[in-house]
Amino acid sequence: MLGEYRIEGRRASDIAASVERGVGTGALEPGQALPPMRELAASLGVNPNTVAAAYRTLRERGVIETDGRRGSRVRPRPATTARGSLRVEAPPGVRDLSGGNPDPALLPALDAAFAEAARRYAERPGLYGEAPVDPGFARLARAAFDADGVPDGPIGVASGSLDAIERILAVRLRPGDAVAVEDPGWGSLLDLVPALGLRPVPVAVDDDGPLAEGVERAIARDGARAVIVTDRAQNPTGACLGAARAAELRRVLAAHPDVLLIEDDHGHGIVTRRLRPLAGVTDTWALVRSVAKAYGPDLRIAAFTGDPETVDRVLGRQRLGPGWVSRLLQQAVAHLWSTDAVDPEAVADAYGKRRDALVGALARRGVEAHGRSGMNVWVPVADETGAVARLLASGWAVAPGARFRLATGPAVRITVSTLALDDIEPLADAVATAAGPAPARSFG
Numbered sequence: 001m002l003g004e005y006r007i008e009g010r011r012a013s014d015i016a017a018s019v020e021r022g023v024g025t026g027a028l029e030p031g032q033a034l035p036p037m038r039e040l041a042a043s044l045g046v047n048p049n050t051v052a053a054a055y056r057t058l059r060e061r062g063v064i065e066t067d068g069r070r071g072s073r074v075r076p077r078p079a080t081t082a083r084g085s086l087r088v089e090a091p092p093g094v095r096d097l098s099g100g101n102p103d104p105a106l107l108p109a110l111d112a113a114f115a116e117a118a119r120r121y122a123e124r125p126g127l128y129g130e131a132p133v134d135p136g137f138a139r140l141a142r143a144a145f146d147a148d149g150v151p152d153g154p155i156g157v158a159s160g161s162l163d164a165i166e167r168i169l170a171v172r173l174r175p176g177d178a179v180a181v182e183d184p185g186w187g188s189l190l191d192l193v194p195a196l197g198l199r200p201v202p203v204a205v206d207d208d209g210p211l212a213e214g215v216e217r218a219i220a221r222d223g224a225r226a227v228i229v230t231d232r233a234q235n236p237t238g239a240c241l242g243a244a245r246a247a248e249l250r251r252v253l254a255a256h257p258d259v260l261l262i263e264d265d266h267g268h269g270i271v272t273r274r275l276r277p278l279a280g281v282t283d284t285w286a287l288v289r290s291v292a293k294a295y296g297p298d299l300r301i302a303a304f305t306g307d308p309e310t311v312d313r314v315l316g317r318q319r320l321g322p323g324w325v326s327r328l329l330q331q332a333v334a335h336l337w338s339t340d341a342v343d344p345e346a347v348a349d350a351y352g353k354r355r356d357a358l359v360g361a362l363a364r365r366g367v368e369a370h371g372r373s374g375m376n377v378w379v380p381v382a383d384e385t386g387a388v389a390r391l392l393a394s395g396w397a398v399a400p401g402a403r404f405r406l407a408t409g410p411a412v413r414i415t416v417s418t419l420a421l422d423d424i425e426p427l428a429d430a431v432a433t434a435a436g437p438a439p440a441r442s443f444g
Helices: 014-027 037-044 048-060 111-123 135-147 161-172 186-197 212-220 244-255 308-319 327-338 344-363 383-392 422-437
Strands: 064-065 072-074 155-158 178-183 199-206 224-230 260-264 284-290 302-306 374-378 410-414
Touching: 014 048, 037 048, 037 111, 037 155, 048 064, 048 072, 064 327, 111 327, 135 155, 135 284, 135 302, 135 327, 155 161, 155 308, 161 186, 161 224, 161 284, 161 302, 161 308, 178 186, 178 212, 199 212, 212 224, 212 244, 284 308, 302 308, 344 374, 344 422, 383 410, 383 422, 410 422
Parallel strands: 178 199, 178 224, 224 260, 260 284
Antiparallel strands: 064 072, 155 302, 284 302, 374 410
């Protein structure tokens, strides 16, 4: 089972250290099965409880994972290459549709917002020991959550959605726990989950979001302790929870109240499709909203709410690290919100016209494409590497689907934010030529 490597030790700490040395040197490889506890105890001449304690320590450190009857095995290592590095560099003359960035022309000017924050700072500088969440920011964020039917809960602030999700997972889960994630889904999240020592369980997605039967299977069969759902403008597919799918997911989650639910409202401020929050059907939950897409990625602000214990744990842990997210930034964003610096209707219309035009043009050419909301279009292809290369040769750089998928089939993601309507037909021609014959399917 272990080849030439011998686990040694008489105490639980020594046994755990021996296994960890084997993993560190490569003598124990990712996925390699460890001896059953009673078998190892007999070979070492110790009580099985000693081995059980050693294995428990290793699970808590994220070195091994235990999967019921399959026993314990060395946990797969996190990917050393971030999915974001799987990109295509657009040479001069090639249009770059791969970045996932908003249209700079639709972002608001920040001058007045920062001038107001600076004015307030001059009157009363922010100091140590103050509340981590600016009261004005919290009031506006809570009012927006209330308007969308998000259950009542305290407000926290993080440095973007990924920072918030990382902190929520860290205070609620332990290394080795399974997390149900959308597939295809946000590449950075698919990197984050294994980096935290957690096990991603892919759940298939269609235009209405994650499939309810996939979520049920991830929880009941694969032991998922958490489920992460994107409510609107899902990256990369543009999926958006409809009424029927939201009801199905609520029924599934209500049957598993001990599961942590995290919702990412990725489309806040750039889509007008109704938010259908799932929050409140489980005992532990959080809903996260970043300002990145509507107000600018460099603002690095996300508001989140959730059950009081989860939010309190996150804020408590945050105090031991950065302490708080700059209240100057919070005040600037609050000013943007209070002055209606972004018109969501106009932004949603601008992205919607480009997205719908591209999906329609591809449909007329017999190419399957998905993009119900947001700024991205997902196109399944027969040969992903070939499609990316052929599009690059035609003057278009798109994102390879490998950045966003675990088990689903090959595809490319096209960000429409910088497209003009005059670009749609030539782009559709190039995509139709590059895509090749692809089987009809949802995203899987």
